[in-house]
Each structure stands twice: as C-alpha cells, then as structure tokens.
Amino acid sequence: MYELVDQSWVNQPKVMQVDVIDKFVMNLGSYLKVNQLNDFVVVLHGGEPLLAGMDAVEYLLKKLKKMSHDLSVRIVTTLQTNGILLNGKWISLFKKYSVLVGISHDGPAEINDLNRVTHNGQGTENTVTEKLKLIRESAPEIFTGVLTVINPKGNGADVVDFFYNLDVPKIDFLFPDQNYVLSPSQYPSAFLESSLYSNFLLAAYERWREIDDPNFDIRLFRELILAVMGTSPTLDSLGVTDVGIFVIETDGGLEPIDTFKCCGEDFTKLGLNICSNTLFDLQENDLIKTFVQKSSSLSNECHNCEYLKMCGGGYMPHRFNGKDFNNPSVYCGSLYQLCETVHSDISEAITYAKNKLNNG
C-alpha cells in the first residue's frame, strides 16, 4: 500500500487513536443492531498492524469483545502481519482474544527478498520463516496461513513447494496491484508481460495438483474449482458477488478497500469519517456502491467470456483505465489461461469419476 501511487498515508496518524477506536466500535454496534446482523469480520491490516503496539491492539480487541458479548453477535477478528515483530507475547494476546493470524510471505528468499526488505534493504525471508514456524508450532489453532504476492520472476511450483515443506495449511496468491494506467516498477507489467504471470500460476497449479494433499489449500485454485462445480467465488478479487468490505484508516477515514489506492492519489477518499459519519452513510455513498457492485461495471468482453462465472472480470482495481472499470482485468490473459486450465482439468476429473461410478 505504501508503494502505490496514493501517498495520502504520509499525512495520516501512524496509529489509530483511542477516540477513533471508540467511535468505530460504537458505530459498528449500532450498524449490527439495526441490520440484525449476527456475524461480522474485523481485519487488522496495514501497513503492519503490529507496529501499533500491544496496548493499542489490546484496547481494540477488548472493546470488540465487550460489544460482541453485549449484543450477542459473533465478531471474528483476523490479523495480517509481515511477521517481523511477532513473538510469544503477541501470540498469547491473539490466543486470549481468538484472533486469527495470517502471515505475508512471498516464498523462497530469492523471491521474497526482492520486495520484502527492512529499512536497511536486508531481505526478511529468514526472519519471517522463523516467525511462521513459531506460530505454526505454538498456536496452530489461530494460524490461518500465508498471503503471497505473485512475483513472476520466480517459479510458481517452487513457491508452492516452499510453503508445503513448511507445513503451511493454506496459502493464497495475490496479483500485484496494477492496472492499465499504473504499474509498480517492482513487478513486470501485467499488460505487456502477461505470459510471465500465466507461467507462474500454471506451474503453481500443476504442482499443487501433483501434491494432491487435502490438508494443503490454495484459496485461488480452490475457489476456481468450486466455481467449475457451480459455486460462485465470494472473494473480492474473483467472481461476480458484491464486495462487503470497507476500510477505516488510522484517522477514522471511511474508505473502499485499499487496493483501489493503485488507481490514483486520493482515489479512496470519500470525505467520510467514522467520527462524524455512520456506517449507514458509507453504505449509501454512490462511489462505495460502484466499488462494491463488481458486476455492475463489466466490459462486453467479460460479459461474453465463457469463464465469467469463475473469473468475474478480475479484481476491480485491476480493471481501471484512468476513467472507469468497464474493462477486463489487466491480468485477463493470465486469468483466462488459468480458468481454462482449471475448467478442463476439473471437468475431466468429474467425467472420469462419473464413468467410474456408472461402471460400478
């Protein structure tokens, strides 16, 4: 997020203050009550949420727990961390409040350390892998797995093997955030070098299918397989289901999901703040409505695409052309190839299984 075109974070507080946390929890409580919602997920994301410090994080967790108890609603809290600051104390805190923890890690050192470095430019793979082992061994019940940003300078099969050998139960691949007007210098252009991303993903898929271990999940592939079987993906980055995610910045700003920051400076600024607005104001905001209704801005190519139900036109921020989102994803080439491969693989497997059943 800090390396995307939007640099508005520079003027924001580094850590969310207590009055913003209080307003958020109060607002959320009213929202859940009026909408008679029984479940809600709060994700502590960054940047790096552990930089907020244990006191600030525990304050929020306590507040959420109390609200959840008072209203008899289920609040699931998850946290995504780069793992650098993770230690036994943090893990105890997360266990105490049942916080589910995911680690951000891009794989073997030669891949991970291209972009995940300290302020001194040192690669972090070694440290993060140690932290990953720490949580996997000491608190497997709260460890949800790894988020990995695809870097096609590496090989997808190697990345899959790397995490499988570390006994990680679940990984997910994320495309680097780019679109038709903006692409980060650290990654190959999705538009000009689409085959690099396809090669990475197809190698990863093939390796995962070879491993064939039901205890090793890759969310992107699993969601595509389920889509072949008729279940719509529910991810914000896949399928045509609306996105029910919003972000609260440290200053209380209410915004759409932060990946839209790759569309331009101040792109996510709506002029709404949790201290002076409600979550109902957010829900009624026209821009938010556009951002959450993925299927309302599909291109003709996507409408006519045989894999629309699997792909959904790609992630909205990746469809942006400087004016609108009515375009196929800038990753269309790779998504198409991946959907085609998964579709034919799974259709074949289903036919094989049916024939076997019919023949006793």
Ligand code: SF4
């Ligand atoms: S594969 Fe391409 S054309 Fe097909 S739905 Fe996805 S983005 Fe649209």
